[in-house]
Amino acid sequence: MRYYSYSEKLKEKYGEKVYKIPVDIGATCPNRDGKISYGGCIFCSPQGAGFESLCSKISPSEQLEKNISYIGQKYKAKKFIAYLQNYTNTYMEPEKLRNILKELIRDDIVEIAISTRPDCIDKDILDAIDSIKKEYGVNITIELGLQSIKDSTLLKINRGHTVEDFYKSVSEIQKYHFEICVHIILNLPWDNDEDLVYCAKELSRIGVNNVKIHSLYIVKNTRLSEMFENGEISLISKDEYINRLGLFIGNLSPKICVERFFARAPEEETLFCNFGHSWRKLKNDFDDYIEKNNIYQGKDIKNENRNYRGDDLGNRKDKKFYQSFRNCYNCKI
Numbered sequence: 001m002r003y004y005s006y007s008e009k010l011k012e013k014y015g016e017k018v019y020k021i022p023v024d025i026g027a028t029c030p031n032r033d034g035k036i037s038y039g040g041c042i043f044c045s046p047q048g049a050g051f052e053s054l055c056s057k058i059s060p061s062e063q064l065e066k067n068i069s070y071i072g073q074k075y076k077a078k079k080f081i082a083y084l085q086n087y088t089n090t091y092m093e094p095e096k097l098r099n100i101l102k103e104l105i106r107d108d109i110v111e112i113a114i115s116t117r118p119d120c121i122d123k124d125i126l127d128a129i130d131s132i133k134k135e136y137g138v139n140i141t142i143e144l145g146l147q148s149i150k151d152s153t154l155l156k157i158n159r160g161h162t163v164e165d166f167y168k169s170v171s172e173i174q175k176y177h178f179e180i181c182v183h184i185i186l187n188l189p190w191d192n193d194e195d196l197v198y199c200a201k202e203l204s205r206i207g208v209n210n211v212k213i214h215s216l217y218i219v220k221n222t223r224l225s226e227m228f229e230n231g232e233i234s235l236i237s238k239d240e241y242i243n244r245l246g247l248f249i250g251n252l253s254p255k256i257c258v259e260r261f262f263a264r265a266p267e268e269e270t271l272f273c274n275f276g277h278s279w280r281k282l283k284n285d286f287d288d289y290i291e292k293n294n295i296y297q298g299k300d301i302k303n304e305n306r307n308y309r310g311d312d313l314g315n316r317k318d319k320k321f322y323q324s325f326r327n328c329y330n331c332k333i
């Protein structure tokens with residue numbers, strides 16, 4: 001493999017295929033309810049990102065039960081990750097979140113992934129999550145939406161937090177040894193190739209665990225859709241996106257797992273998504289592109305990072321994986 005994929009990581013970590021089950025806990029978002037703003041991020045749809053979740057009126061444990069019995073049977077799966085995906089899942093009283101997390105505990109749930117914003121992380125909420133981890137021995141991943149590593153872009157998309165907020169939240173979370181997955185949009189109209197290269201280097205430097213890369217999709221009836229229809233923004237082409245993705249991966253530490261490369265959104269809800277191609281087609285095109293151009297994860301990390309990567313090798317459980325990069329692609333580290 002030319003990159004460290006999520007399926008590979010889950011197999012390493014749990015010894016078999018593990019499926020992520022979205023659970024909607026009825027969270028809200030400070031960027032929508034007026035605490036920070038009423039509009040939300042300019043790309044956010046009224047239902048947030050929960051296109052795949054069941055209704056939040058169904059209890060979290062029932063949502064798990066329904067989805068697990070379906071997916072478990074279909075794929076013969078035995079281990080699952082409960083994924084609190086929609087809105088800002090740490091934006092509530094710590095005790096309330098603790099009770100919700102308790103409801104998700106089952107023998108076949110090996111991990112809970114909690115999606116949130118960098119400015120909704122504090123000691124009390126992390127303590128509550130940590131108490132569940134310690135009491136039930138379940139792994140925790142915090143999924144942080146960063147989207148862009150430029151404050152000027154965060155302002156344009158009405159994100160309501162800064163890059164500094166992101167750095168602070170990462171260092172707080174790392175004290176608890178939860179894994180961190182960072183969400184990035186690769187083709188926001190205000191970011192260029194250099195910004196994304198810098199972003200990959202920064203994520204490598206601060207040592208996050210996973211990255212989820214999204215291609216920008218434009219949901220109907222959002223501020224972004226107005227801008228798109230009025231010609232206020234222009235988007236890079238599919239080929240430019242694939243080229244940028246190659247640059248990003250080339251500058252990303254090989255110990256960071258890449259959970260996703262493109263967006264997934266229902267066609268009927270969007271004006272634009274994945275350049276009019278299927279997710280699978282784009283993924284194949286990307287795989288061909290990196291094969292043809294001999295691109296692999298971490299290829300462009302220069303010698304000045306040699307010590308850092310050496311340290312990573314010492315810390316990483318699976319040294320074989322790292323070794324395989326060196327053997328396969330002649331990486332001079």
Ligand code: SF4
Nearest residue numbers: 029031040041044087
């Ligand atoms: S932080 Fe997330 S849920 Fe809140 S407005 Fe932005 S995209 Fe939507």
